[in-house]
Amino acid sequence: MIELKTIEKTYGSGDTATPVLKGISFRIQAGEYVALMGASGTGKSTLMNIVGCLDKPTGGQYQLDGADAGTLDDNALSHLRNQKIGFVFQQFHLLERTTALKNVMLPLIYSEPYPEDAEQRAEKALTAVGLNDRMYYRPGELSGGQQQRVAIARALITNPQIILADEPTGNLDSKSGLEILAIFKRLHRDGHTIIIVTHNEEVAEHADRVIVLKDGKIEQDRRVAQPRDAEKEVDERIGREDAE
Amino acid sequence: MRLLRIITEGVRSLRINKLRTFFMMAGTIVGIAALTVIMAIGKGTEKKVMKRLQNFGPRAIMLIAGGGKDLPPPDITVTTLTLADAEAIRNQIDGLEIVTPMAWDFNVNVTRGANLHQATVWGVEPTWHEAWNWHVADGEGISDQDVATMAKVCVIGETVRRELFGESDPIGERLYINKVALTVKGVLESRGASPMGMDFDSRVIIPITTAMRRVMNVNHIGAIRLISKDVSLIPRQAEAVRSLIHQRHHITPPEEDDFRLITPMVIAQLVKGIASTLSFLLIALAALSLFVGGVVMMNILLISVAERTKEIGLRRAVGATRGDVFAQFLTESLAVTIFGTILGSLLGLGVSVLLPKIIQMPTIITWEPFALAVAFALLVGTFFGVQPARRAARLHPVEALQ
Numbered sequence: 001m002i003e004l005k006t007i008e009k010t011y012g013s014g015d016t017a018t019p020v021l022k023g024i025s026f027r028i029q030a031g032e033y034v035a036l037m038g039a040s041g042t043g044k045s046t047l048m049n050i051v052g053c054l055d056k057p058t059g060g061q062y063q064l065d066g067a068d069a070g071t072l073d074d075n076a077l078s079h080l081r082n083q084k085i086g087f088v089f090q091q092f093h094l095l096e097r098t099t100a101l102k103n104v105m106l107p108l109i110y111s112e113p114y115p116e117d118a119e120q121r122a123e124k125a126l127t128a129v130g131l132n133d134r135m136y137y138r139p140g141e142l143s144g145g146q147q148q149r150v151a152i153a154r155a156l157i158t159n160p161q162i163i164l165a166d167e168p169t170g171n172l173d174s175k176s177g178l179e180i181l182a183i184f185k186r187l188h189r190d191g192h193t194i195i196i197v198t199h200n201e202e203v204a205e206h207a208d209r210v211i212v213l214k215d216g217k218i219e220q221d222r223r224v225a226q227p228r229d230a231e232k233e234v235d236e237r238i239g240r241e242d243a244e
Numbered sequence: 245m246r247l248l249r250i251i252t253e254g255v256r257s258l259r260i261n262k263l264r265t266f267f268m269m270a271g272t273i274v275g276i277a278a279l280t281v282i283m284a285i286g287k288g289t290e291k292k293v294m295k296r297l298q299n300f301g302p303r304a305i306m307l308i309a310g311g312g313k314d315l316p317p318p319d320i321t322v323t324t325l326t327l328a329d330a331e332a333i334r335n336q337i338d339g340l341e342i343v344t345p346m347a348w349d350f351n352v353n354v355t356r357g358a359n360l361h362q363a364t365v366w367g368v369e370p371t372w373h374e375a376w377n378w379h380v381a382d383g384e385g386i387s388d389q390d391v392a393t394m395a396k397v398c399v400i401g402e403t404v405r406r407e408l409f410g411e412s413d414p415i416g417e418r419l420y421i422n423k424v425a426l427t428v429k430g431v432l433e434s435r436g437a438s439p440m441g442m443d444f445d446s447r448v449i450i451p452i453t454t455a456m457r458r459v460m461n462v463n464h465i466g467a468i469r470l471i472s473k474d475v476s477l478i479p480r481q482a483e484a485v486r487s488l489i490h491q492r493h494h495i496t497p498p499e500e501d502d503f504r505l506i507t508p509m510v511i512a513q514l515v516k517g518i519a520s521t522l523s524f525l526l527i528a529l530a531a532l533s534l535f536v537g538g539v540v541m542m543n544i545l546l547i548s549v550a551e552r553t554k555e556i557g558l559r560r561a562v563g564a565t566r567g568d569v570f571a572q573f574l575t576e577s578l579a580v581t582i583f584g585t586i587l588g589s590l591l592g593l594g595v596s597v598l599l600p601k602i603i604q605m606p607t608i609i610t611w612e613p614f615a616l617a618v619a620f621a622l623l624v625g626t627f628f629g630v631q632p633a634r635r636a637a638r639l640h641p642v643e644a645l646q
Binding site: 049052054055074075078079081082083087089091093095097098106107109110111112114154158 | 246249250253260554555557558559560561562563564565566567568640641642645
């Protein structure tokens with residue numbers, strides 16, 4: 001489904017040329033749960049932007065669902081992002097002074113055809129992330145964890161195959177972070193392809209597979225024998241709190 | 245429809261940020277309001293000029309005793325204008341259809357029995373009727389015979405008839421002016437009130453000889469009315485009359501004239517005077533506020549693009565194309581100017597309605613200023629909106645999201 005062949009990305013040109021990605025190749029099958037790891041400056045954000053069709057590689061080939069993303073123009077890439085990729089950012093990136101419901105509906109504005117049941121779909125997506133009682137709240141009235149859940153609902157609204165999350169728990173406390181990871185775990189179980197970009201080992205432990213970048217190259221690509229189950233951990237935590 | 249959804253997004257962001265939207269709109273509001281008022285004043289003045297010229301007579305020249313630069317009321321203490329002047333004009337100036345001298349007195353008591361009415365008394369020649377295109381509605385006008393014989397007759401205006409005679413027929417009846425008994429031989433057509441509120445119908449017309457010898461006891465006249473054969477001759481004729489009277493009254497410029505020459509051009513200029521000053525100021529205001537308003541709007545939009553970089557990045561990430569972003573920001577500038585135009589037109593409409601009541605500035609409201617306003621709005625909105633919209637559209641999603 002996702003196939004990268006010797007992807008390169010160089011910023012600038014000539015003497016000031018800075019290679020960030022130096023030949024990255026991997027495949028991700030539909031339904032995988034992958035953590036993309038690396039210290040800052042290793043090029044993992046650049047790689048995420050390329051996988052998310054926000055940026056184009058300067059070398060190599062990127063196939064997304066059979067389409068050669070490198071040959072598509074800006075409009076076609078926009079359409080691809082809209083239909084196939086749901087983004088979740090560290091900074092949430094919700095529209096201020098706009099209700100959760102409207103925030104979730106945002107990608108549909110750019111969808112063709114516009115679904116008749118846009119609002120019901122947004123309500124469903126918000127219910128799926130446990131915010132059915134916060135639909136008309138604005139970002140300022142929600143906690144960080146709740147804001148990130150609105151962002152996940154937004155990522156789900158066009159029913160994309162891939163969820164691409166960039167440090168989704170980076171701005172959250174451990175409890176809220178675990179709740180977000182529980183949602184990803186459930187989405188994965190429901191068949192979504194999840195790619196989480198993180199520098200946090202603990203977060204990576206929840207994925208089935210970990211790809212580690214170093215200096216623009218893949219240092220390690222391994223399966224996780226026993227991924228942590230965030231859903232179970234949340235339940236246990238709730239159980240503990242109830243007991244106390 | 246996708247475009248409609250994107251337009252909705254643009255309008256929504258204006259609604260969210262009302263104060264910012266108002267500042268973007270202010271210039272357009274003032275500019276369009278000024279534009280609307282200019283047009284209303286222009287139309288109103290044009291109509292007023294036409295009406296005044298119609299009253300004055302499009303081919304008429306008035307030579308009035310007494311200097312100064314304003315329009316009548318005339319100075320009745322000036323005694324230098326005479327019938328001989330009228331005769332000289334008649335003999336020496338070409339291209340005149342009518343030359344008719346007039347003696348006049350104002351606020352004269354006209355009585356009949358116990359009834360008294362104050363009216364303007366005009367001593368005229370028979371050509372007066374033709375020169376003012378003002379004939380009798382009933383009875384007869386002043387004749388050559390009346391002038392030659394210093395006849396004790398008069399023609400009265402509608403107001404005088406009503407005040408002195410009520411319902412009874414005035415023809416053949418007598419009235420008194422300065423103890424002189426005059427027989428009513430006709431009633432003038434009613435002309436109503438002047439724009440300044442003067443009652444045209446409050447007058448008595450008598451033969452000029454009767455006026456000068458019997459009623460007023462003077463050797464001078466108040467004015468001479470000339471009717472030219474053609475409008476195009478008027479400027480030259482007016483100058484010829486001026487130098488003739490200079491010569492006859494021994495006036496050497498820059499010595500001050502003891503008369504005034506009023507032509508349709510003078511009337512038009514006088515009526516237009518204030519209006520054109522005001523219009524000029526308003527045109528400057530309209531141009532300035534539309535331009536400054538446009539620049540302000542553009543700058544606020546540019547700031548807004550910078551402030552909303554992350555929003556733009558997010559929209560790009562979830563599927564907005566460059567064109568979508570461009571359309572959204574252009575919508576914002578166009579919506580601002582269109583809405584500003586609506587408010588500005590309403591403001592201008594209000595001012596246009598109030599102006600005649602406050603400073604007697606005539607205005608006429610027509611559809612043209614509104615069509616013009618919409619055209620201006622689209623122009624300003626597009627001209628000043630394209631640059632910010634383009635900047636927003638060109639943002640790279642990756643950089644915008646950082």
